Every structure is written in C-alpha cells, then in structure tokens.
Amino acid sequence: MNIQKDIDRARLDEKAPAMPWFVQQFIDYKLPDLSPSTLLEYVRDYETFFNWLRSEGLSQAASNRDVTLLELETLRMDSITGYRLYLTTRREGTNSRITVSRKLSSLRSLFHYLSQIAEDEDFYPLLKRNIMAKVEIKRIHKPKDTAAKLKGKILEEEELQDFITYIHEGYGHDVENNKQALYAHEQNKVRDACIASLILNSGLRVSEVVNLNLADIDLNNKMLHVYRKGNNDETFKTPVYFRAQAKDDLEHYLQLRQTRYKVPKKEKALFVALRNGQNEGQRMTKRAIQAMIIKYAKRFGKPSLTVHKLRHSFATDYYLQNDIYKTKEQLGHASTETTEVYAHLTDKTMSEAIERRSDE
Template identity: 30%
Template sequence: MHSYKDSFMEYLQIEKNASPLTIKHYGRDIDEFYTFLHAEGTAIENCDYSTVRVFLTKQYEAGYARKTVSRKVSSLRSFFKYLERENWFDSNPFANVSLPKAEAPIPNFFYEQELDQLFQVSDLTDPLGQRNQALLELLYGTGIRVSECVQLKTGDLDFSLNTALVLGKGRKERYVPFGKSASQALRTYMEDGRLDLASKHKDPVRTLFLNARGGPLTADGIRLILNKMVKEAALTVDVHPHKLRHTFATHMLNEGADMRSVQELLGHEHLSSTQIYTHVTKDRLRNVYMNSHPRANKR
C-alpha cells in the first residue's frame, strides 16, 4: 500500500505539478482508506465495489458531510485510476461510485457599509496597522486566495501597472490588477511599516506580509488579524479570509462585470465555480424593485 501511495505522490508532484497542499490532502485520504482496509482485514488488492460501499457507509455513520465524503471519493478514484494506468490493478473500485452533489451554499459576503467600518479601524501610523490596512485592501481589491496572499513576494507587485503576479492552484500564474486604494495602502506599508517589521528579523524575508517579529505572515495569522479588525469595528459578522474573496466577486458582478472576466481574476479553472456568485444582495434587489416597478413608489 505504501509503495503504491509513494508512487502516486511522486506522480502528483512531478507529472501533475500539484501544490503541496493538494498532495497533502490526497495523502491523508489514502491513509484513511488504508486504515479502514486494515480494520476490515482486507488487502488493497482485494478491494472491490462492495468494499467501497462499506467504506462510504462508515463515513456517513461517522458524521462526515456529503461534501467531505465526495472529496475523499474523488481522491481515491484518482488514486486507483493511477494504479490502473500503471497496470498494477485491473479495475478501479471507485469508478462507478457516484454521489449526488449537495446544493452549493450562497457565499457569505460583506455589505459595503460593513467594509467601510473595517477600513476605518487600522492605526495608519503604526507598522502593524499599515500592514493590516494593506492586507485588507489587497484581499478585497483583488479577490486572491489567502494561500496566494501568503506566498506573495515584494517583487511580485508592479506599481507602474498596479498588478500583482499571483501563484494560484496547480502552480498557475496570473496577473491580477489592484486599484488606487490598494496601491496607496501597499506603498505606505512597504515604504514604512514593512521596513520596521523586517528590522526585527535576523534574516531577510522576501514575502510581502510580515508578522510582528518580522517573519512571514501565515494563513492563520491573517485569520487572527481579520477577526481582530472585525471586533474593533464592532461588527457582529463571521469573518474569514475567503469572505473577502466572496465579497470581491459579488461586488464585481453586481456592478456589471462579465462572468468570464471575474473567472479569470479569481483564477477559477471552470466557469461553474464563478457562477455561484451571480446571486444579488437584498439591497440591490430592493433598489431594482423600487426603481422599476410602476407602483413601487406610488402613495
């Protein structure tokens, strides 16, 4: 089993050029399936469709969400497909397993008034405040993922064109534009606050966003920063870095941007991933109704 897994991991890394996070998730799903086979006393070579059905039953009994189980099935289907391709297995026991997809939830997003409050909380005379403002402006101004944000280097920003070179999923690069507000916040941070933070670290750090000790800021660090900003803004909303990405896409589409352009900006491989943002806010619906219906404003 482990030799099969090691070979598959090498295939993902070299041939598929998968990200370290993707490889980690595949490995974890394979390890879990191996633990299940061991508990059942079944060798991987004897795994068949009935074995898979027992595995799925135990997944649901353990309380895993349908989305989580679907991801595991996808991982293991790819794993066995590779083993079949290498002629180590005659068939793929996951090939005929189909799970109905749960309806995708409408992403949460910030209303403009909530964002205005967030943009007011940072102390722009303080290095950490300058960093937090630049972080907020960039995440909302570009819609990039938090995993993409923490990888940004100072050299990835081009202020002559106001663009950022982003390394996305599958190590695919794309250029993402940012606006005047983000540009000003980033310049202030890089020319002032970042220099102060960088001086606290013994070795030079190339990543754009630094923590209080001058080291690279992590994804968990970004979450803590945003949660603190929400509390300081006295907002009673849930916050996570992806919510700013949802907000970026929602506001872009609500203001008339075409879906293909938003797809490219977000780095989505499939248009279906972008279509979830075609919902509209209640405020916009109300404005459309009030301005369009003949009797909406009749007294």
C-alpha cells in the same frame, strides 16, 4: 519561488514514505499535473482510509505502508458503504457532504490509476478489480447552493470599506482595556488593514498573499504579479490588478515595514511578522493571516467571516460592475462555472450596478 507550494511539497515528501509503494507511484505520476497542496490532501485522505481498513480488519497490514493491492482488489461494496458511514458518523469529528465527496473522489482517482493506467511487469493492470468504479459521487458544488450558503456571511457594498476602517481604528477602541491586545494592535494595525484591503480590492487567495514579495508590487500601475492556483509553471507569475484603495494602504504599510518589523535585507516577503522572542521579521504564514482576519471579524460583528470570504466579498462587488468573464480572469478561476456563484449572490441587474457606480 512559491512559498506555500514549497511548504506543502516538503510535507508531502515527509508523508509519502508512510504510504504503500503503489500510492507513492501514483503521487509521482500526478506530480507534474497537480499541485503539492492537492496531492498532500490526497495522501491525508488515503491515510484516513487505510487506518480505517486496518481497524476494521479489512487489511492485515501492521502499518499503512503494508496495505496490499490484493486487499484493495477484494473489497466489497458494503465495505465502501461502511467507510462512507464512518466518515459521516465518527465521534471525533464528522465530515460535511462536501468533504466526504472529496475523500471518495481521492480514492476514485487512485483506484482508476491502479486499474486503468499503471501496469505490472507483464503489462497487466496493477489492480484487476476496481470497486470504486461502482461508487457514484454526486456533484456537491453547485453555484446556486454555494451562493445560498454565502448569503449574509460576506461583506457587501459599504461594509468592505467599513471592515478596513474597523481594523485601523475600531478594534483599538474595543480592546482599550486590554493592554496586551491594544499594544499588539498598535504594532500591527497598518499591516493587518493592508492585507484585508488588498484582498477586498483584488480578490487574491490567502496563499497568493502569503507568496507575495516586494518585487511583485507595481504601485504605479496598481498591479501585482502572483503565482496562480493550478499553474505549475514555476517561472510564470500572473499580473493581477487592484483598486486605488489598496494602493494607499500598501504605501502606508511599506513606509513602516522595514523599521517596525526589523526586516533583514535577505527577507523578500511583502507581509512579515515579528514573532515573540525573535529579533528579525519573517514572512507571515497562511495560518497567521487566517487567524488575524477571524479575530477582527468576530469583533466587527461578522463571526462567520473568514479570509476566503473576503475574496468572495470582493468577487461579488466586482461582478456587479463587470461581466462574468472579467470576474473569472480577475479571480483566476479555471472555468466560468465557478464564477457563477457571484451571479446568484446578487439580485441587482447589471444596469442597476452601473447606475449606482457611475458617479464614483
């Protein structure tokens, strides 16, 4: 069972009824091909758009659910320009170019479906005029640009191990005058270091870490079985290898998982937390892992480091020792274009990397 996917599917089911009927139809059409997480983002984007339409008087609907096809059909180009400006200048939080591009892409997908695929009872398109077909969305995610933004914000070479060691030992020294923080660290340092080590030695996504169960671990072969992003086959888990460092940290954590976190037998999750006021350990959430890494990163001196940048850190280090195709497979990327980021992140040649690692 993919825990994060189930959570996002439940949220999608909660939000969808507040959408117009044609959006609900679009979601049903896309559900076999896209993950609930992606569709949930779509719905949030439509929520923002419909709220804006109504606030600007471009829709007379009393609620988002009442927005009509005719109102979408009669939108003018200056309306879309206005929405674009709203996204980039609104006071309650402007959006980056990447976010604006994604929000417009969400709209394009919906409008394309309504004008090119969906039909009414007379076999005519639901949407007779598609204003979004005129909107050019420039590609933002260029590997070279992404790599430039990551420079100096990820862990490199010996820093990978230094960060794991800091979670084990250094953080405790830094908070020794804060009894509450020190106690929490003593309770969780082995688990926290294990999570960081696993990502830094395998490149797992945080959602993949959250979904891990005890049965997914094969310590002897240094292998995990994970639900990969983009794979909608609920019965298939992809084997992913990890380095020996992570094996040691996993063994250490597994020795105390049961007793320290009071884990009931029914709880199959690998990584668990014992929350305040609770008597039994439960599966850690994605948000808890993200917050945990940020907490350590700030004290470590890498305030821009996030749980996803741990994955980037592994990938850059792994790419130095392997080709782009092996890196693509290890990370679970859909194409090598995404993996090209790590070619731009390092100035070292493959021969230098092999020489540097040959004695390990």
